[in-house]
Amino acid sequence: MRLLLADDQTLVRQGLLRLLSLADDIEVVAEVADGLAALEMARQLQPDILLLDVRMPHLDGLGVLRTLRLEGNEVAVVLLSTFSDETSALSGLRLGAHSYLLKDVHFDDLLLTLRAAVAGERLIYSGVARHLSQAATPGPDLNLTVREQAVLRLMAGGYSNKQIALALNLQEGTIKNHVSSILLKLEVHDRTRAVLSALALGLL
Structure with a gap:
């Protein structure tokens, strides 16, 4: 390269x-x-x-x-x-x-x-990911939980479920559940659209 x-x-x-x-x-x-x-x-x-x-x-x-x-x-x-x-x-x-x-x-x-x-x-390494997750702020109307806000921030950084799980010290299955909840609340069908929607709504 x-x-x-x-x-x-x-x-x-x-x-x-x-x-x-x-x-x-x-x-x-x-x-x-x-x-x-x-x-x-x-x-x-x-x-x-x-x-x-x-x-x-x-x-x-x-x-x-x-x-x-x-x-x-x-x-x-x-x-x-x-x-x-x-x-x-x-x-x-x-x-x-x-x-x-x-x-x-x-x-x-x-x-x-x-x-x-x-x-x-x-x-994305966990040390950086932890700092990013701490920057989460509440969404105005979507009733995202504090944990969902952190997961959404890390999703926006391009993290995989496994990387998010490592950063937040949670099981990968738990992260999958949070991602599913975020998609449902944002009324989208995939992670990319979730991030785009969150940016448009001022959540990121």
């Missing part, structure tokens, strides 16, 4: 560069220190995946992702952050990021996430 790396912290960027060079299937085609440079290189080089720091000067990682999506560019994007910020994580996932990782992630997990993203899959 051809990867574009963007991080304004020189030591972090250089460390990632050295580690990524150990993977036979990854070629870092460019490494930049700010969002505007990342956007320009993404347009020029057409990489397979972008590994973006969330907080960068001139244009942050979310700004890069948002601009690319507005341009119709569906390149795989993995966001990287020093801080566990549920607002940034949820915003990034809504914009189509494939994952949101903290910089203390194990390198094997980073590689797994990058490979999954290029394959079109999302991998």
Whole structure:
């Protein structure tokens, strides 16, 4: 895979560069220190995946992702952050990021996430998922329970039932029941329509 790396912290960027060079299937085609440079290189080089720091000067990682999506560019994007910020994580996932990782992630997990993203899959780790689930807010009229609100937030992040179960320390069967209840209350037939409906209703 051809990867574009963007991080304004020189030591972090250089460390990632050295580690990524150990993977036979990854070629870092460019490494930049700010969002505007990342956007320009993404347009020029057409990489397979972008590994973006969330907080960068001139244009942050979310700004890069948002601009690319507005341009119709569906390149795989993995966001990287020093801080566990549920607002940034949820915003990034809504914009189509494939994952949101903290910089203390194990390198094997980073590689797994990058490979999954290029394959079109999302991998969300429980530490991030727990923070997202805490951001749930009550729906205005649909009488969603607190647990259903948390599950809905994680559904919006692209989590599978198994991932939600791990994040919330529940059985997968319990999560399936919550999902079924959410679909019934939103009067939709699948998870994608549930998330779209929730966004339209201001529940997310």
